[in-house]
Amino acid sequence: MTTAALSKQYDPSDVEPRHLRAWLDAGYFHADAASPKVPYAITLPPPNVTGSLHMGHALGSTLQDILIRWRRMGSWNAMWMPGTDHASIAVHVLLEKDLKNREQKSRHDLGRDKFLERAWVWKERSGNRIVEQEKVMGFSLDWERDRFTMDEVSNKAVREAFVRLYDEGLIYRAKRMINWDPASQTVVSDLEVDRAEEKGHLWELRYPVVGSDAVIVVATTRPETMLGDTGVAVHPDDERYRHLVGQEVELPLTGRRIPIVADTFVDPAFGSGAVKVTPAHDFNDYECSQRCGLPAIQVIDANGKMCPPAPDAYVGLTVEQCRKQIVADLEAAGFLGLVKDHAVPRGRSQRSGAVVEPMLMEQWFVKTEPLAAPAIAAVESGKTKFVPELWTKTYMHWMTNIKDWCISRQLWWGHRIPAWYCGACAHITVSRTDATTCGGCGGTDVRQDDDILDTWFSSGLWPFSTLGWPDKSRDLTTFYPNSVLVTGPDIIFFWVARMVMMGLHFMGKVPFRTVYLTSIVTDENGDKMSKTKGNVIDPLDVVHGATLEQLIERTENDVPDLKNREAAQKNIRKNFTKGVPPMGADALRFTLAALNTSGRYIRLSVDRVEGYRNFINKLWNASRFALMNLDGHDADGFESQLAGKQQVSLTLADRWILSRLQRVATEVEAALESFRFSDAANALYQFVWHELCDWYIELAKAHLHLPHDGSPPSPQRKVAQGVLALVLERTLRMLHPIIPFVTEEIWQKLPKPAHLPASLMITVYPRCEDQLLDAEAEREMALVQELAVGVRMLRSTYNVPPSWSVPVEVRIADDATRAIVDRYRALIENSARVTMNLQASGGPVPGSAKELVRDIAEIVMPLAGLIDVAAEKARIAKDIGKADKEIAALEKKLANPQFLERAPEEVVTEQRGRLAEEQHRKHRLEDALAQLG
């Protein structure tokens, strides 16, 4: 093995594309449904085809890839289903804007077919981009199965599901309240409406009671809707109005008479305690009208303009225009009361930004209650578990308050509703195949519904539609249910809940056993990353690096709002003065894994990634060192010797690192089993850097380095080579799911047993090998480390030059302990650059500095002339102070009879031991202080 094999610094740009290609060519990402192995399946939440890979995707997919790679190495039949989502409304907004900008046309000018043609062309282009980005990240998705929510298989599934639900009476068409986006001209779901309080007014309107001089005052934030009022509601228990219930008021400006009704939804304490009821334009009012038998009168049309039966004077006005006019007219006629400033909760379409208008319209709905009941039961019984568990409540809350789901959208890009209307009769034909005749009268004058289905309808079927449903495919029987779903908590309602409902309904089984909710990635200030805000960090920029200019330039396209853009650019100039250095996919992956704790947010900054890039470089250099010293190493021979329990003369350090390796394997396995990704990453970080590099490699150097005089190496060199190569090889395996590229690169170069496969990806994940656990070695090594650290501390405190091998006296009263230290004297002397004189005890050494190792040992370093007596005294006094505090606390505790009585035996013993130890320490420190004079 040559030393030139590894460069001094790790360069991911050279390594990553090479291994990606090799893995893809070898087909390692593909899973065979017919494999006898136990299946482990994850379906990737399909990213929107409009988008590019953002940090949220990078996080979720990194975690999924860790699980998939880990299980694959754990001999499971691991399958990770890729795909993209057609995101109908998002695409519409984009394409329509483009059409308007370039050609000043609307989609209607272009026509449905032409529009769809363009949508497909555009999808092909941008859908591939995200796939390429996923590959760059190293995600081991099963690309042979790649799917799209609007491909033929999915379309078949969608039709099947629609028809079945319709036949079962779970899909119906009816006139109900929906949210209308007047800009996009379509229904949007509750979940696609952003609600926020905006500044507005509260107007009091005075409605005269018919047949009396009385006036009933109602308050409203939307006076224009009074044209559609069909009643006034009061609380049934409200003494002020009880006598008026059943009477009528005359609705100003219209001359209509409308009844006063009683309904408990009215809050008597708010405003006047009386509410105008506009059933056609308000959700609550609609529900009230259903209870009270009030009619609905629509006065706002689909364009957001006033329409008949509103009086002619208002017809054609926009809602805003009409509002002004109505207020003026009411005031002129004396019907206006007080006007106050008021914060108005207002819904805006997430996509178009337009104020969403509640409307009464004929639409398609899914009846959700019968679907929700099993979905609730499945989570209650634990068939599906949420991790972290707290999200269960969110799911349950939504499920138990679920409303019927409006699934029709007045868009073109999506699955067209498979319903045909008859020109001759009223029958609606719902069919799996395109209908040419009416299922009612047999007529041929049939026309398909123009609308498409909500994107989430097809997404709800995704865990099984991707596997070929409704066909009973091999894939379906093997990989359904999935093992885990990994996604963000923000789409529990949108997506997770719907998949559970659909999965249970059509497959009779939950779609996944565990739902793991990731943290949400925010910027370093804790703000959610969003393109419009311009505070996104593009994962690919982190991987490949980007100059400051590139980052600034990007905001020109991505952040349309000028104010936001300027803020974003200012922020970028502040935080990325030198741009973003290239970090590599591995560094980003490790960062995301390490930061994904059970908290709800990850504050990501490039600094964090840099820290973990350094870790990768550390691993690289440790490997570089190993390769420089593994000449002549016989991996097969060593490993079979070790496994066969043949005589291998292991040093303390060898036994220790082998034992620690087993502990780490246990830790990592437990962490991954319970989705504690950060614990797994940190355990490995700690092990590699602070155990393998800081201690094992340093100690092994004594054996590995060839003698300078050219004499033959000691026999111990072979053992050190064997242990180092073995530990490194196992460590690479353990790290591989998190940082696949660098581990594969090193692994390929490492001498290793011949029976291993061609790629690290398909090796077996290490588990604890009990025969290599060695508690004694761990205890003894801890002693060696403590002594070495004690000496180093003295050296550091008194600036003893590194070149000077100081003689120290080490006093250890306990014979057995002293014997152990004597046995490993070379280790301590080497790593602390010291020569030890071991004693059971000893008297004062003038001009020396002293350090205690617990109550076990005293290190006395003669430093005549070098030490500052006052400083040394201060240092010791501080330690005595600490000991005093500890002793006081422990004495108090042990003096408490109730503690002695009620605390468990071992706790009491432990505390007694601690007290003795502290007292002993204190005495030694006092001696030391006295000796300084």
Place this chain on the structure above:
RNA sequence: GGGCGGAUAGCUCAGCGGAAGAGCAUUGCCCUUACAAGGCAGUGGUCGCAGGUUCGAACCCUGCUCCGCCUACCA
């Protein structure tokens, strides 16, 4: 209005009933032949506030104060 979180070292966060931890930052010393993207050693915290339960509380309970998020029918 309801619900759910969070408040622990300068920063970001682990720990969730028996000796306060990590990473980053910071301070010394060191270019020691794997790594200066490094090594060695250190500094730094009455665990938001006030009560309570307990032999014992950062951890459990109650209240309060801030800060987030979700959700909602205050017109």
